[in-house]
Amino acid sequence: MSEKVKIAVVGGGIVGSTTAFYLSQHSQYEVALFDSGIGQATSAAAGIICPWLSQRRNKQWYQLAASGAAFYPQLMQDLGEDPARSDIYRQVGTLVFKKTPKLLAKLEKIALKRREDAPTIGKLAILSPEEIKEKTPLLETTESALFASGGAKVDGALLTGKLKEKAQKNGASVYNDEVQLTIELGEKQPYRLKTETNQYSFDKVVLAVGAWLPGLLEPLGYAVDIRPQKGQLVELHLDAKTDDWPVVMPDGEKDIIPFANGKVIVGATHENDQGYDLEPTKKQLRVMLDEAIEIAPGLADADIKGIRVGTRAYTSDFAPFFGEVSDAPGLYAASGLGSSGLTSGPMIAKILVQLINGEVTYLPVRDYPIENYIKK
Ligand SMILES: Cc1cc2nc3c(=O)[nH]c(=O)nc-3n(C[C@H](O)[C@H](O)[C@H](O)COP(=O)(O)OP(=O)(O)OC[C@H]3O[C@@H](n4cnc5c(N)ncnc54)[C@H](O)[C@@H]3O)c2cc1C
Structure with a gap:
């Protein structure tokens, strides 16, 4: 029997929880989610899903937000929720x-x-x-x-709670811990996550830590354009x-x-x-x-x-980004979702999972170029 691919998701907001949920549906992955929860935008958010009637930042932003809004009913269905009656999203x-x-x-x-x-x-x-x-x-x-x-309206805290519950039911592990990342490229399972008490090794890591991305990547020599x-x-x-x-x-x-x-x-x-x-x-x-x-x-x-x-x-130009970090195969990140991240977050997570699976993505990743915002 082939060994499972060990994947960690860091951050349990909308991006991280949705990523962990969709990854956990694949039996070839062993999924772990780490979330400190402090300051989380998702659980604080207002919950408005209505990207069509606000000022359009640019074509790519609009495309992402509009696709994100259209994706919600699918996400609810995947979670077994009725979009017309659910208290999570309606x-x-x-x-x-x-x-x-x-x-x-x-x-x-x-x-x-x-x-x-x-x-x-x-x-x-x-x-x-x-x-x-x-x-x-x-x-x-x-x-x-x-x-x-x-x-529509979405309750971010209820939604991430549901996503984590479903991911756990599918076998994912959830840890309420803050982690630090180190990378040992060339080694088996090169991504190491350290909590206060433990250290874990992974084949792949998804950084979905919102505004805290600089804190994880800057000690590794990356400059990160996030405020x-x-x-x-x-x-x-x-x-x-x-x-x-x-x-x-x-x-x-x-x-x-x-x-x-x-x-x-x-x-x-x-x-x-x-x-x-x-x-x-x-x-x-x-x-x-x-x-x-x-x-x-x-x-x-x-x-x-x-x-x-x-x-x-x-980000300094208000554009969100996501994808695989250059020079670090198997390390993925998403951030810069600004004030529309509850809307676009599930779509971004779905695309990250498609990237990890090697599938064609719903939207072209090159339109949200990670290399413009994370530089070595
Ligand atoms: C007040 C407010 C209102 C908003 N209203 C809306 C709205 O109506 N509609 C809309 O579409 N968007 C809204 N947004 C924006 C939206 O909430 C965010 O863009 C989105 O939730 C970001 O999701 P995320 O998963 O990227 O980050 P977050 O939700 O911030 O999640 C990141 C998680 O990573 C954790 N973390 C960070 N560092 C580490 C570490 N080292 N180890 C472990 N865990 C770590 C954090 O504690 C946090 O839980 C609002 C935001 C706010 C603050």
């Missing part, structure tokens, strides 16, 4: 507001054009304030909004049946995402000058909450359940 539609009716009409035109290649966007309509009120009792507005029925961005949001509880309320994207930073069982998220901030800090900044959160209450006055009566703080990863 397509409830998105309401997008703009400053003026003219800008709203322009957005509708763009959305109709984008729908030609992205049918996941679903039905599009400009809704009157009365129609908005019918969709969600949360909003008190005199403005119209664009509704896209394919917009952290702090993001905070508020978790509220409303006494209402919120499960099917649409996601609300007013003009500006604060979005309102109603999840199942009264959970409502308001966020998020984008702070570039705070490094890896994870302390909540009350003033920023209060301003955001006040702005949300202006459009959704009912939120003033909601209980504050908690504050979430996470660290996003950005």
Whole structure:
């Protein structure tokens, strides 16, 4: 019997957990996932899946985000979840507001054009304030909004929990440890991961550590173009049946995402000058909450359940990257997912698994060139 290929995934956010899940479906791999969990963007994230109606960074970014949104129903099916009923992910539609009716009409035109290649966007309509009120009792507005029925919400913490559970059922090992990487090229199982108490050797390693990639690769002589961005949001509880309320994207930073069982998220901030800090900044959160209450006055009566703080990863040109690290065959990495990583993360993970399997990838990896961001 041939020996199994030992693969480690470092990082248990959306990219790492999805990678471990899909790898664990292959009997020729022995899979281990290591995750410290500190600062994780995925479990802090707002959970909006609606890449078609925001400003397009560039063609490659849009292609990745739109394919990521289209991939979600498949991921849910692979996990045995019903996309129409699941508390993890649900397509409830998105309401997008703009400053003026003219800008709203322009957005509708763009959305109709984008729908030609992205049918996941679903039905599009400009809704009157009365129609908005019918969709969600949360909003008190005199403005119209664009509704896209394919917009969805995803609970990052529930999703990674499910992915890890399924990966474990398929035989993967999950460790809640921070690791350090060393490489002994030329040796059998050249990738060594060290926790506080143990050392493990692997044939291949996938680094899915988000904003912490420099910390793992720079000691090995690589320069890594990644910087952290702090993001905070508020978790509220409303006494209402919120499960099917649409996601609300007013003009500006604060979005309102109603999840199942009264959970409502308001966020998020984008702070570039705070490094890896994870302390909540009350003033920023209060301003955001006040702005949300202006459009959704009912939120003033909601209980504050908690504050979430996470660290996003950005490259200097805001583009995500993934693939095999040059000079290190069998070492893969993905990072720079920015503020759309919950949307694109599962697609990136699927592509990493396709690369490891030697299969044709869903999107061309050369469009997200890792060598531009990780240099020896
Ligand atoms: C407040 C906020 C709101 C957001 N809202 C949205 C949204 O609405 N829609 C959307 O699409 N995206 C959103 N994002 C972006 C999205 O969350 C991220 O882009 C995405 O989750 C990144 O996933 P990742 O797997 O690359 O990294 P992460 O989720 O950050 O996971 C990396 C993991 O690696 C672990 N790790 C790091 N170093 C080590 C080590 N040495 N050993 C072991 N483990 C290690 C970390 O602890 C962490 O658990 C939001 C982000 C934030 C912070």
